[in-house]
């Protein structure tokens with residue numbers, strides 16, 4: 001339940017929490033004691049060599065006025081439920097282009113089923129949508145591809161960097177990888193700054209993208225944050241901060257959503273009866289898969305919730321345990337806390353599979369989230385009473401993007417199930433391997449390959 005082990009870089013002990021009751025006590029009852037992430041773990045902070053107070057995106061900024069200003073900016077204009085509708089044109093466009101692409105592949109194959117690597121087709125559809133949420137609809141395909149490649153390389157480098165974070169000796173040993181890692185920030189700046197400057201220059205002339213959606217970069221250009229030395233004085237964001245916040249948005253969104261879509265489709269491939277139930281619900285709806293229509297699909301919601309319970313796309317939630325109050329919050333005797341503090345790792349996969357919360361916790365059974373089921377009333381982010389799962393975290397630093405992300409995931413799955421049949425590939429072994437790999441994201445060790453067959457032509 002409560003495991004203690006030392007971090008691989010030998011720096012701070014890790015307190016691993018797998019019990020939802022301890023997680024609730026730590027993150028809800030003792031929210032004040034645990035409201036920051038361990039900064040020395042963030043490769044971005046390592047690369048920039050910044051001091052703590054200069055950390056510069058929402059994930060890494062310490063809890064306080066600057067965090068509040070940045071988080072409110074993202075929430076108010078993009079993630080707030082009242083704004084989600086503005087995202088609809090971009091989402092429908094991305095779904096249409098994914099469906100058209102898959103349909104063309106099926107037709108070229110003469111109506112036979114086509115084998116697709118699901119992660120690849122999803123990445124190709126989701127990333128451009130998120131990039132346009134950031135930079136506006138005018139950003140060209142070449143730039144979008146370059147950003148996607150860079151972010152993918154970054155995720156790979158971060159996964160590789162884990163074993164040498166913080167340790168000087170290890171850094172020397174892995175100096176090649178380290179240098180490559182150092183180069184990322186420069187490459188991000190080279191790629192993003194021309195786009196930021198173009199928006200700086202032209203944004204007043206350009207209509208908002210996606211039917212009223214103001215690109216994230218425009219919001220960031222307008223925001224004023226408390227100054228580092230004087231909270232009462234406000235200043236615009238620096239170029240460095242802009243690059244970091246945009247990278248965070250591009251990194252947080254597509255990877256998590258594609259992971260969730262891939263896991264969900266894997267279960268639909270393995271359990272055709274679940275796929276049929278989703279299809280029945282989706283087929284009952286005529287016309288575009290608007291947000292309003294998708295919201296009414298309760299079985300689809302249950303399927304996505306069940307997928308998030310079993311395979312939370314972010315495997316571990318991190319908190320800095322700086323002092324005795326923090327140690328007490330995670331149920332750790334203060335006497336075992338070394339002067340340099342500790343890190344708390346909340347294992348989201350194990351918390352979602354707790355046998356005291358769920359019957360047959362390892363079984364994929366969406367019905368548990370329907371009315372009368374044991375998961376009825378469980379939300380994306382837990383309330384103060386109880387934690388049964390927390391794929392979007394909990395407490396002050398919980399993910400602000402859950403509403404948007406699950407709307408994207410549900411809509412894409414609905415579109416793909418409406419147009420195509422999904423089955424295991426008959427050739428090449430034919431199996432679906434549900435083995436997980438925990439890196440930056442929780443992904444399928446063997447990327448899902450599925451046999452896709454066109455169901456019907458839509459007018």
Ligand code: HEM
Pocket residue numbers: 058059060071249252253254256257260312313314317318390391392393394395396397398399400401402404405406
């Ligand atoms: C399925 C998709 C997603 C999952 C599973 C996910 C999960 C998470 C988790 C577990 C955390 C840590 C929460 C904590 O420490 O308590 C987090 C933080 C965060 N997420 Fe997400 N996320 C998703 C999508 C998104 C999207 C689409 C955005 C932005 C548009 C986003 C923005 C953020 C930000 C800014 C934070 C840091 C919040 C803070 O420190 O105040 N996420 N996310």
